[in-house]
Amino acid sequence: MSTISTVPFNGTPKQEKELLTVIKELEDKPGCLVPILQKAQDIYGYLPIEVQTIISDKLHIPMEKVYGVSTFYSQFSLNPKGKYKIQVCLGTACYVKSSGPIYEKLGELLGIKGGECTPDGKFSLEACRCLGACGLAPAMMINGEVYGRLTLDKLQGILDSFD
Amino acid sequence: MSDITLKINGVEVTVPQGTTVLEAAHKANIDIPTLCFLKGINEVGDCRMCVVEIKGARTLMASCVYPVSEGMEVWTNTQKVIESRKKTLELILSNHDQKCLSCIRSGNCELQAMCKDLGIEDSHFYDGERVHYDLDDSSVHLIRDNNKCILCRRCVAACEVTQGIGILGPNGRGFKAHIGCAYDVPLGDTACVNCGQCIVVCPTGALHEKDDSDKVEAALADPDKFVVVQTAPSTRATIGEEFGFPIGTDCEGKMAAALRRMGFNRVFDTDFGADLTIMEEANEFVERLTKGTGPLPLITSCSPGWVKFCETYFPEMKDNLSSCKSPQQMFGAICKTYYAKKMNIDPKKMFVVGIMPCTAKKFEITRKGEDEGKGVPDCDVALTTRELARMIKKAGIDFARLPDEGFDDPLGESTGAGVIFGATGGVMEAALRTAVEWVTGQPLENIDFKEVRGMKGIKEATYNVGGTDVNVAVASGLANARELMNRVKSGEKQYHFIEIMGCPGGCINGGGQPMVPSHVRNFEDFRGMRAKALYNNDKKKEIRKSHENPSIKKLYEEFLEKPGSEKAHEILHTHYVKRKINDINRMIK
Numbered sequence: 001m002s003t004i005s006t007v008p009f010n011g012t013p014k015q016e017k018e019l020l021t022v023i024k025e026l027e028d029k030p031g032c033l034v035p036i037l038q039k040a041q042d043i044y045g046y047l048p049i050e051v052q053t054i055i056s057d058k059l060h061i062p063m064e065k066v067y068g069v070s071t072f073y074s075q076f077s078l079n080p081k082g083k084y085k086i087q088v089c090l091g092t093a094c095y096v097k098s099s100g101p102i103y104e105k106l107g108e109l110l111g112i113k114g115g116e117c118t119p120d121g122k123f124s125l126e127a128c129r130c131l132g133a134c135g136l137a138p139a140m141m142i143n144g145e146v147y148g149r150l151t152l153d154k155l156q157g158i159l160d161s162f163d
Numbered sequence: 164m165s166d167i168t169l170k171i172n173g174v175e176v177t178v179p180q181g182t183t184v185l186e187a188a189h190k191a192n193i194d195i196p197t198l199c200f201l202k203g204i205n206e207v208g209d210c211r212m213c214v215v216e217i218k219g220a221r222t223l224m225a226s227c228v229y230p231v232s233e234g235m236e237v238w239t240n241t242q243k244v245i246e247s248r249k250k251t252l253e254l255i256l257s258n259h260d261q262k263c264l265s266c267i268r269s270g271n272c273e274l275q276a277m278c279k280d281l282g283i284e285d286s287h288f289y290d291g292e293r294v295h296y297d298l299d300d301s302s303v304h305l306i307r308d309n310n311k312c313i314l315c316r317r318c319v320a321a322c323e324v325t326q327g328i329g330i331l332g333p334n335g336r337g338f339k340a341h342i343g344c345a346y347d348v349p350l351g352d353t354a355c356v357n358c359g360q361c362i363v364v365c366p367t368g369a370l371h372e373k374d375d376s377d378k379v380e381a382a383l384a385d386p387d388k389f390v391v392v393q394t395a396p397s398t399r400a401t402i403g404e405e406f407g408f409p410i411g412t413d414c415e416g417k418m419a420a421a422l423r424r425m426g427f428n429r430v431f432d433t434d435f436g437a438d439l440t441i442m443e444e445a446n447e448f449v450e451r452l453t454k455g456t457g458p459l460p461l462i463t464s465c466s467p468g469w470v471k472f473c474e475t476y477f478p479e480m481k482d483n484l485s486s487c488k489s490p491q492q493m494f495g496a497i498c499k500t501y502y503a504k505k506m507n508i509d510p511k512k513m514f515v516v517g518i519m520p521c522t523a524k525k526f527e528i529t530r531k532g533e534d535e536g537k538g539v540p541d542c543d544v545a546l547t548t549r550e551l552a553r554m555i556k557k558a559g560i561d562f563a564r565l566p567d568e569g570f571d572d573p574l575g576e577s578t579g580a581g582v583i584f585g586a587t588g589g590v591m592e593a594a595l596r597t598a599v600e601w602v603t604g605q606p607l608e609n610i611d612f613k614e615v616r617g618m619k620g621i622k623e624a625t626y627n628v629g630g631t632d633v634n635v636a637v638a639s640g641l642a643n644a645r646e647l648m649n650r651v652k653s654g655e656k657q658y659h660f661i662e663i664m665g666c667p668g669g670c671i672n673g674g675g676q677p678m679v680p681s682h683v684r685n686f687e688d689f690r691g692m693r694a695k696a697l698y699n700n701d702k703k704k705e706i707r708k709s710h711e712n713p714s715i716k717k718l719y720e721e722f723l724e725k726p727g728s729e730k731a732h733e734i735l736h737t738h739y740v741k742r743k744i745n746d747i748n749r750m751i752k
Contacts, residue, residue, distance in 0.1 A: 001297070002348045004751055049346055053745045056345075062329030063345035063745050071335045078346075 003071075005079045006119040009050045015043050019051065023058045033059070033069055037076060046077045082117045082124035084162050088140040091130035099138035103127055105152050106140075109159060123159070169235040184226035184237055185213055189686055195239050196248065196277050198315050198366055200227040202685040205320035210313070211251045212277065215239045223247055249281050257289035258338075259367075260310040266368040271678050273366035274313060296341065301351030303529060304522035304674075305362055305372055309341050312369035317681075318342065318361035325667060327642030328472070330355045342369075348750045354475050354742065358468035358641070358665045359522030359547075359674015364684075372522050372675060376554050378544050382514040383426045389508050392427040393494050393574070394418060394518040396434050397585025397670035398548045400696035401520065404677040405552035406562040411692035413700055416567025419575075421555050422518075423568060432570045433517065434577030436494030437584040437593070439718070440465065441709035443487045443735050444590075445598040446726035448660055452633070453602070458483050460636075460651060460658040463590050465489045467527035468665025468674075470739065472641050477648050478741035486736040488541070490584065491517045491524055492533050494574065495541030496734045501722045502574060510539050517545040520585065520673030523665065532737055547675025576714040579701030586694035587639035587669035588615035588622060591662040595626065595635070596708045602629040610707055616698070618668050618691050621647055623656075635660045640667035668694065 022039040026032040036059075040051050047070050056063035070076040088094075088103040103125075107113055110123050117124040133139045136148025147158060168177045169187060176191040188195050198210035208225035215226045218236035223244065226237075238244065255274070263269050296309035316333065319342065323329040330353050334343045344353045362370045382388045399415035408414060422430045444463065450456045464470050464485045474481055488496065495517070499510040517524060524545035527533070534540045546554075555562055569575065580596050583589035592612040600607055614624035615635065620643035623636045636658050638647040644663045650656055666673050668690030679689050701707060709715065723731045743749075 002346055002750075004346045004348070049747055049750065052345070053747055056745055062323070062332070064329055064332040064334075064343075065323075067345040068332040068334055072333075074336075 003078055004049050005046070005117065007080050007117050007121050008119075009048050011044060011048075011050060016054070018043050019054060020058070023055065027059060033061070033066065034073070037066070037070055041076060046080045048078065048080075077115070079115060079117045079124065080121065082122050084123050084142055086123055086125050086140060086142050087128040087131075088125070089129070089131045089133070089138065090127045091134070093130070093134035094138040097137040099140075099150070101152065102138050102140065102150050102155065105155055106159075109156060122162070167231045167233050167235075169231050169233070169237065171237045172239055178231060180231075182231050184215060184217070184224070184229045184231055184235075187231050188215075188226065188237070188239055193239055194682065195226050196280070197227055197681055197685075198273060198277070198313060199317060200685065201317050201320060201364060201681060204324040205315075205317050207316065210315055212248055214244060214247050216241055216244055245281065248277075249283060252278055252281060252283050253286070253289050255313050256283070257287075257291060258293055259313065260308075262311075266311070267371045267374070268365075268368035268678075271680070272368060273680055275367075276680075292338075294339065294341070299349050299351075300373065301349030302355060302357065303351070303373065304357040304359060304525040305350070305370060307342075307350060308369050308371075309343070310369075311367045312342055313367055314340060314342065315366060316342070317364040317366065318370055321360040321364045325360055325640055325642060326356075326358060326472075326665075327645045328354070328356065331361060345745075346750060352746075352749050352752065354744050354746070356468045356471040356475065356641070356665065357523035357526040357674075360666060362522065362674050363672075363676065363678060364681075366681065372547050372549060373525065374550055374553075375525065375544050375546060376550050376557075379516050379546060379554070382516070382543070387512055388514045389428050389506075389512055390426070390514045390516065391429045391431060391498055391502075392422050392516045392518060393431045393433040393436065393491070393498075394422070395491065395520055395585065395670060396437060396582045396589075396697060397520045397673065397676070397693070398518050398551070399582075399700070400585060400671055400693045401548050401676045402552060404679075405549070406555075408563070410679075410683075410687070410689050411696045413696040414562075415700065416569070417562055417565045418518075418551075419570050420565040420568040421560050421562055424560055424565075425554065425558050427516070429571045429574070431494070431498070431574040432577050432581075433490050433494055433519075434581030434584070435574045435712070435714065436490030436492075436497070437465075437581035437590075438578055438709035438712045438715050439493050439497065439735070440487055440490045440584075440590075441580055441593050441597050442715060442719070442726045443493075443731060444485050445594045445601060445709075447485055447487065448594065448598050449601055450727065452631070452659060460661045461485055462661045462663060463594075464737075465584065465590055466663065466665040466670075467521070467523040467530075469641065469644060469663045471523065471526065471742070472644065472665065473648075473663075474739055475742040475744055476645065477652075480648065480651070481739040481741065484739055486732075486738065488533060488735055488737045489524075489527060490581075491519060491545065492527065492530075492541045492737070493735050495528075495543075496533075497718065498574065499539060499541065500734055501718060513539075514544075515542045517542050518548065518551050519545045520548055520670040520676050521545070521666075522547060522674040524675070530737065531740075548673075548677060549675060552677065573714040573717065576712060578709055578712045579704035579707030580709040581712075582700045582704070583697050585670040585697050586616070587618065587664050587667075588612075588637045588662065589669065589697070590664075591615045591635055591637050591660065593709060594660070594662075597710045599626070599628050600708070600710070602631075615662070616694075618688065618694070620667065633659045635662075637662045639664040639669050641665055643667070671697065
């Protein structure tokens, strides 16, 4: 299954210019791919195919090589973050209180997998470790705000409260 | 460099400094199993099958990357070593399909053979979570089944190092690590050139050709179809390996006999198409050289993997490619025009099958504009040598005991020039045998152009042709092709004529050829052995120059007029397109 993001690419000419400057600065240094990918992610927020194509073309290395590195390190993301960033805690306390099914249900309701963003750019979903809200387990955080004592039937209502 | 003496399993061995323990053991006739090691291209010590005990070492060592040293003592078959290898295999199997009965590689799978040798039992001791991957059948030429992949990365090395392309690579990490393309798009949406070098190095059934034999069986069973088969030059030098003959056995006669017994209406030879290619290509070369009718260097276009590579990575050089179709396609085109007319057969009812050393031939038959038989494709199906071998076995033909038979006339008649097409340098030599005689008007004293023979990746020579020095170059393997093309582009050297074959060593090492297990691949010059069979075949031929082939002469008299004629151009020549390396639109689709 292709991992190309379904969120339309919104890169600006300014961002591209910035990326090309970064590539020019670093391209002659051995092992330049990781720092270039880091800077590219700083510029765009993620590493979509449009960005990896530029890097592959400019460095004259196969795109698979760029992609392989970008999927090896967890610091890199192939998907943008949504307007509302949902982080579900899979830390020990939340996990034993069934946050796993909560995470799965959210993916189902949003039609995306963990790490992805809805095509309209509204919600992104990811797992995280302890939020320090174990007393409210199972918990999740949306744009920094904690939602606790979650149950499966509460989730749709929470999603509906965002526009 | 000085020599090193060490002991392996108590036996003294002396080898040059820098030799690995694996190579030293081979010299002492001790076999160490390997799954990932490919000499020169994949020396990564990943699979841990080749581990050995070395006196003084804290742990077991990967012998494929461990250099020998003076006085070293090595044991390759202790209980500790065997237990470790068995555990490694059991761990590999814990995330492997194990559908051996239906697997295309059953019988020549390196993983299966190793499990048998080491006595692996169905204990399923390490069974746990498994990753399931969808089959990737998006390409015309191959199937990728990651459920059988053992992550040895041989295919990655073949694609990236041997071919300089890098379409396949490791994606993800840990348990989710897998081999795939950028963004895990299907292979068919990438710039893959269909060469199949990944297949021939795969130790398991994770990569294999797309089997088209069912289409051929259906045509053979159809009484309305007139089914013609043509066999590529190199296939006669390799098919025997599938039936127990030693590498380098010429089985031309047995192959023709087998095809006849399978029910083909005519058993012809692509060597005829090769001779025809020489007529057109040598003419094109002479015209470009003496009249400047096109850019120099002229570059051969027989290898569809190379052609697609050129279109993708050197699109600005596409006009340097010879406009000649490949021998397979020329043969098909003549079959469905000249021969169909001669025999009074409707070209639509004619079904042409190519037996090819090559997976890219499956792509070539789909190229636009290669359908001169009035809306029917030049060639209907391209089968690899491996597919033919399976069909022969399925048909219950005892290949080894078949008598040697000849090809049918007239499209089965060929020369020594045609047969050497199957080895790197062969097309160049064949073309020179004709072009030089055409330019000088004199018969050649010596028709062996030995400078362009051999397994070197890039070969160069200069020949004086009628007072002009002609610089020629020959490359095989696409990484070498890239290097040579960069030399051409930089203007470092002026060449007049270049032969390029997509696979290292030429068609005898094509992606559709019989599998050569790594323990042979790493230590034997199997390409040279296969090529030798073709040069011996050439030597035995009475006629060794394409333009002296009587059936070719007749073809021009009766139908094509002369090389490069309008009719020849219409039927035997093609055109090329520019392709993109990273085609986002195709990938996103």
